[in-house]
Amino acid sequence: MIFSQIFETINTGLVVLDKEMCVRHWNRWMALHSQIDSSEIVGRNLFDFFPELNRPHFIRNCRSVLAFGHFCFFSQKLHKYLFPMPPAGSLAEEFDHMQQSCSMGPLRNESGEVESLYLSVQDVSEVVSYQKKLVRMNQTDPLTGVYNRNFMESQLAKEVVRCQRFGHELSLLMIDVDLFKNVNDNYGHQCGDYALKEITRRISAKIRQTDFLIRYGGDEFCCLLTETAPAQSLKVAELLRQQICDTPFLFKEHEFSSTISIGVAGFDENDVDVESLLRKADSALYQAKQSGRNTVVNTAS
Amino acid sequence: MTAEILNNIFAQDEKDILQEVMNIAFGQASAELAEVIDIFVILSVPDIQVLQGSDLPGYLCRELQTSGTVNIIEQNFLGKFAGQALLIFPSGAEKDLLTLFNQDQEFINNDIDMDTLERETLIEVGNILIGACIGKIAELLADVVTYDPPRLMAKDLCLEDCNKSPVAPDSFVISIRTVFRFEEQNVEGYLFLITNQKSIDWLKKALFAFLESFG
Amino acid sequence: MLKSILIVDDSPVARMIMKKCLPTDHGLTIYEASNGQEGVERYFSHKPDLTFMDLTMPVMDGFQALSTIKQRDPDAVIIVATADIQEKVLSRVTTLGALHTIKKPPSKEALKDALERATQALKH
Numbered sequence: 001m002i003f004s005q006i007f008e009t010i011n012t013g014l015v016v017l018d019k020e021m022c023v024r025h026w027n028r029w030m031a032l033h034s035q036i037d038s039s040e041i042v043g044r045n046l047f048d049f050f051p052e053l054n055r056p057h058f059i060r061n062c063r064s065v066l067a068f069g070h071f072c073f074f075s076q077k078l079h080k081y082l083f084p085m086p087p088a089g090s091l092a093e094e095f096d097h098m099q100q101s102c103s104m105g106p107l108r109n110e111s112g113e114v115e116s117l118y119l120s121v122q123d124v125s126e127v128v129s130y131q132k133k134l135v136r137m138n139q140t141d142p143l144t145g146v147y148n149r150n151f152m153e154s155q156l157a158k159e160v161v162r163c164q165r166f167g168h169e170l171s172l173l174m175i176d177v178d179l180f181k182n183v184n185d186n187y188g189h190q191c192g193d194y195a196l197k198e199i200t201r202r203i204s205a206k207i208r209q210t211d212f213l214i215r216y217g218g219d220e221f222c223c224l225l226t227e228t229a230p231a232q233s234l235k236v237a238e239l240l241r242q243q244i245c246d247t248p249f250l251f252k253e254h255e256f257s258s259t260i261s262i263g264v265a266g267f268d269e270n271d272v273d274v275e276s277l278l279r280k281a282d283s284a285l286y287q288a289k290q291s292g293r294n295t296v297v298n299t300a301s
Numbered sequence: 302m303t304a305e306i307l308n309n310i311f312a313q314d315e316k317d318i319l320q321e322v323m324n325i326a327f328g329q330a331s332a333e334l335a336e337v338i339d340i341f342v343i344l345s346v347p348d349i350q351v352l353q354g355s356d357l358p359g360y361l362c363r364e365l366q367t368s369g370t371v372n373i374i375e376q377n378f379l380g381k382f383a384g385q386a387l388l389i390f391p392s393g394a395e396k397d398l399l400t401l402f403n404q405d406q407e408f409i410n411n412d413i414d415m416d417t418l419e420r421e422t423l424i425e426v427g428n429i430l431i432g433a434c435i436g437k438i439a440e441l442l443a444d445v446v447t448y449d450p451p452r453l454m455a456k457d458l459c460l461e462d463c464n465k466s467p468v469a470p471d472s473f474v475i476s477i478r479t480v481f482r483f484e485e486q487n488v489e490g491y492l493f494l495i496t497n498q499k500s501i502d503w504l505k506k507a508l509f510a511f512l513e514s515f516g
Numbered sequence: 517m518l519k520s521i522l523i524v525d526d527s528p529v530a531r532m533i534m535k536k537c538l539p540t541d542h543g544l545t546i547y548e549a550s551n552g553q554e555g556v557e558r559y560f561s562h563k564p565d566l567t568f569m570d571l572t573m574p575v576m577d578g579f580q581a582l583s584t585i586k587q588r589d590p591d592a593v594i595i596v597a598t599a600d601i602q603e604k605v606l607s608r609v610t611t612l613g614a615l616h617t618i619k620k621p622p623s624k625e626a627l628k629d630a631l632e633r634a635t636q637a638l639k640h
């Protein structure tokens with residue numbers, strides 16, 4: 001009596017399946033969130049209602065629980081969800097489906113043999129949403145909203161591995177705002193902040209979704225162009241340079257112009273790691289500065 | 302040192318029963334695993350050692366004979382027989398496991414990055430392999446075991462640089478080592494079961510009960 | 517009726533369990549060997565009616581012992597005893613000439629059935 005009350009009222013989905021994947025029990029939580037009443041589904045094959053579960057991975061786990069009597073854990077990270085259900089309340093804006101953490105375990109008869117299995121379903125959408133927010137915060141620069149250096153380090157390492165493994169092209173633009181200190185000194189820090197935001201806005205508008213813009217330091221930015229050969233990335237860099245110098249900046253009553261210098265480097269087989277690529281881009285940027293700023297310099301030149 | 306501790310803890314007849322129980326458990330586990338995961342899997346004859354917790358890193362290093370790095374999946378199990386299972390694969394094996402266990406590309410288009418996919422595959426495969434071995438041991442010794450979720454304890458760990466033991470340094474470790482081999486992919490993994498004094502006391506009784514259940 | 521049985525297994529406990537589960541009223545003579553090579557030698561020195569063969573053993577494994585005995589004596593009656601009864605193992609030992617396979621640990625019923633099979637095989 002008490003146990004059946006718990007089964008019905010607990011804030012977790014509970015399902016009991018027999019060896020033929022036939023539903024034996026379906027609690028109220030499952031009924032409410034799936035819109036399938038227990039009277040409809042009990043006695044029927046689970047896959048008739050959820051054909052998406054009829055795949056090797058799910059079946060493998062069921063079989064292993066029945067054979068070995070251990071537990072299986074379906075992580076939200078890998079599965080997102082097992083049972084497609086609408087997310088609760090305002091989380092519907094963020095997720096198409098309720099994010100679930102599910103587990104599975106054996107149920108034994110009196111002689112101790114595994115006869116059926118249970119599935120528990122936990123709604124973890126809120127936790128996942130929070131995690132996503134934390135990850136985003138950890139990866140973005142609060143002022144400009146572009147990626148931060150922390151993100152860049154891990155992303156660049158991944159891209160370099162991908163280049164080595166699949167032979168993809170990869171280019172890196174090291175961007176520095178010319179004489180940025182003057183903007184701060186002449187018009188104040190607020191204006192400096194505005195300039196940085198405006199510069200990232202103009203750059204973001206000209207790069208692809210698959211590229212990454214990173215605020216590398218104070219007035220230093222970095223652009224990762226995936227699957228882009230050096231010749232192509234030179235054109236992109238030139239375009240970005242024009243975007244900044246061609247249109248004057250306007251902050252309150254101040255109108256001023258700004259320019260950027262860009263060092264371009266492409267990943268090649270001589271690059272053993274991230275560092276060597278960064279060094280190349282840095283030295284190209286240094287040359288750009290030396291040759292009078294507002295220029296693009298390629299490593300090769 | 303190792304043989305000495307083993308002899309102190311188990312008498313010869315206890316050692317022999319333990320060895321045979323493990324032979325049977327791991328043999329049955331490979332047969333049923335082959336059926337469950339549809340992959341031909343070979344488990345080597347289990348090698349049983351007893352050592353001090355602090356000696357474990359050095360022992361792992363010698364046994365695995367790897368100068369490279371490894372991934373370690375850890376899972377605690379709780380029954381009368383209780384302890385910690387460590388499943389160790391050389392770094393890179395996760396890619397082969399992924400090919401082996403994700404043949405129908407179930408997860409490829411699920412906006413999951415490769416890193417997560419490989420990590421989660423290691424954990425899920427680990428869960429099945431560990432569950433199969435522990436499950437069979439428990440069944441033979443008439444025990445019922447529950448499990449904590451497995452976790453990836455170490456990713457790309459260099460054993461040679463690692464002087465920190467994954468278990469308490471002063472604990473006794475029964476290391477039951479088997480080598481998994483998946484024939485299609487040639488992936489090798491090592492399973493170590495680490496248990497405690499209390500379990501050892503129970504284990505001795507259960508071993509004799511097992512023997513007495515025949516005839 | 518079977519008169520003699522050879523048990524080849526590296527584990528003394530496995531041999532003990534096997535003996536415990538064999539029927540006692542037959543006046544069976546039981547020989548033992550603790551690896552494949554010893555098994556081959558004992559087989560040819562005693563010529564038992566039935567041989568139980570473990571598979572994983574040091575020195576010489578059960579597959580090799582089985583095939584060595586069957587090559588020299590095609591009439592040898594050998595039943596494999598193994599915990600790992602996956603399809604690939606079964607088909608391999610059948611090809612090598614095993615009469616039957618029993619799962620470890622053996623049950624009394626499985627052993628009784630094995631003895632009957634061996635008795636039938638000896639008649640032919």
Ligand SMILES: [Mg+2]
Nearest residue numbers: 526570572573
């Ligand atoms: Mg053996």
